Amino acid sequence: MFARRLLILAPTLLLLAGCDIPGLGPDPKAVQREADAKATGGACRYAQRGIEDCYTLNPKAPKSAVFDGWKEMDQYMRDNKIEGAPSVIPIPAAAPPEGSENKAAAETEEPKPKKGKGSDKH
Template sequence: MLRRSLPLLLLLAASLSGCDAFYDAIGLNDAKKAEAEARAIGAACRHAGRSLEDCYALNPNASKSAIFEGWREMNDYMLQNNLREVPPVFVPTEPLKRSQPIIPKPESAPGAPAPGTPPPTTAPLGR
C-alpha cells in the first residue's frame, strides 16, 4: 500500500512546494514576511538618517540582524548613487516602552545632591 501511495505523496508535495498555502501551513511565510519587513525598516531608517540604535529602539520586536542587513544595503545603495538622507518627519508623541533606557543615567558623585533636588538654603549671616 505504501509503495502505491508514495509517488502520489511525492507528487502532492512537489505541487504544493511552490504554493504559498504550503508555506503558510508550515509557518515559513510568517518568518519570511517578518524578515522582509525588518529589512525594509532598516533601509527606511538609513534613508531617513536614523542610527541603528534608534532604529532598534523604535522597532523592538523586529529582528536586529535583518534591520542591520536592510540598513547596510541602503547605505551601500546611497553611497553608490550619491543620495542624501531624507530627514524624518515622524517624532514619537509618547515615550517608548522598553525595560531599560538606551543611555544609562549618570550616577551622581558622592556627597552631591540627587538630580532634581533643590539646592539647600542657608540662613543669612549677621541677623
C-alpha cells in the same frame, strides 16, 4: 508489473512536485516580521539615522534583519548617489533613573528653615 507501477507512480510524483504542501514552508508571520525589520532598517538609513539609533527605536525587530535592510539601503543610496532625508521626529532622550529626579529637585531647592517649638519664641 514493475513497469506498470512506475508508469502510474511517475506522473503522480510529478504532479505532487509542483504543489505547495501546507506546513512545510517557513512560517508566514516570521517571514513578514523579517521583511518588516528589513524595511525598518532601510527607512532608518534613508532618514540618516545610525544603526544603533535604529536598534534603540525598534527593540522588538530582529537586529540582523534591521542591519541587512540598513546595509542594503546604504549600498543602494551610494550606487545611485541619493542623499538621505533627515528625520523630522527627534530621538527620545533616555529617561533618567527614578531616584535621580527627587535628588535633582532636592539639590535645586533652597533649604527651608525648620519650624519647631523654639522658633516661635523671641
